[in-house]
Amino acid sequence: MTNSGLETLVAPGAQPDRAGADVFAPVLPVDLRVTGLTKSFSGTPIFKDVSFGLSRGEAVAIVGANGTGKSTLLRCLMGLIPADAGVIDVLGTDVGSARSAQLRSMRAQMGLVSQKHNLVPRLSVLSNVVQGLLGQKPGPRHWSQSFAPAASRQAALDALEKVGLAHLAERRADRLSGGQSQRVAIARALVGKPKILIADEPTASLDPAAGEDVMDVFFDLARREGVTVIFISHNIDHALRYGDRVLGLANGGMPLDARADGLSAEKLRGLYD
Template identity: 50%
Template sequence: MTALLQPSPLHADPVAAAPAAAAPLIAAHAVCKRFADGPPVLDGVTLSIATGERVALLGANGAGKSTLLRALVGLIPITGGAVEILGQRFTELPSAKQRSVMRRRLGFVFQFHGLVGRTSALSNVVNGALGQGHGWRSWHQSLAPSSLRDAALEALDAVGLADRAAARADTLSGGQSQRVAIARAIVHGPDLLFADEPAASLDPAAGLDIMRLFARLAGEHRRTLVYTTHDMRHALEHADRIVALKAGQVVFDAAAGDLTERDLEPIYRG
């Protein structure tokens, strides 16, 4: 052993400091949500999600999964606890400044795609850059700068709809419309993707196709993906991790590869 690697005779062997654990990208700390005087919809939910994870929030209707997803991104106020997301911490709703920071780094896909039917698929994708610094030029593809139009075309290509860029949104099938909604969510290159029951309004084949697309896009670009679903297959096949909710509480949190449908069945029982 060289002298440089030998311990000093005057001091004990130094102990290497353990590397600091990376802060989670998303964390919920005892989050509660109650509407008016009703029972709690979220009842002390605590969880953390790391960069690059694909997490399914699974549960029956009324379990609280969609409420949790919306609370994490500040779409609804929480009534207890705290949320940390993308370096922003809030205890009820994020401030306007926090919303601006968050908007630039996340994309959201809803169950019902909400496209503007009278405009083209390309214009709908361009709309995804609203709040990203392009101002009024994000309202329509004809107004958009060439860099944004190119990004929108790339996003449509990523979801397999480059050939439908000029088609009016109201001429697209349900599966195609949801693909456009995904392109709209990824056009600005977010670090984090949220999806609320993205396949629930589609037939089984189209729904499975959409979930495969989500998982692929997240994996290829190491985007963090968090989505809600009541479909056990969508959770088991397309998530790295499953967080199961029942009556507003987390009943288990485990790697998807360690679970089977039999393990998940109890969350659907009364």
């Protein structure tokens, strides 16, 4: 089921003008709204009554100890697993009641970057990025750059240019470093120009230097493209530096939903106690 109208939020930071009248930042669409979300596995509760919303262009970090349901929450948002209760609205789609075709259409507007790069090792870098268009353009023509339409190949090259790897377009994916592989995964996630980017611990498999490089590239591109970002991180510094807001899972719920600029590292460490 889709909504006929888009819910909107006023962007933060509105200031009165000199005459005293309120002057507001642009009204932003709400890309995602979660209300009363509950999930359990085999009778074991994971989280309950989780509610939050994300406006267009926000970057939101999800933090919490292992087992608090961070990845489970992301899978619920994408409609990969059903929730026990609650409502999830993503880009106007009611995830809980949507049919398969509606879910595919919703996911085609989302990009995913995970800690495992999930590249096809024997294919070229360019072919791996072209495959990022399969959600929008399913079929064998987007399995490999050799068969892809010229417009799709150019879109993939443009995405690689944005992450600084256009010169490696013909290299096999299994000949890349870890940091290069994750940059390719970012290009693959961005090639379809998604409205929402989801990143599940995108630097977990990288050394600290490569991780910092990947996060800088990822968020520089996300900001420039105006994409809404949801990312999981166990790195408290990353959560505070790259997130506009931080959502914290603990004790079977979401006790923290706050702007990052008002939080401290000590406050976030308390979620892991």
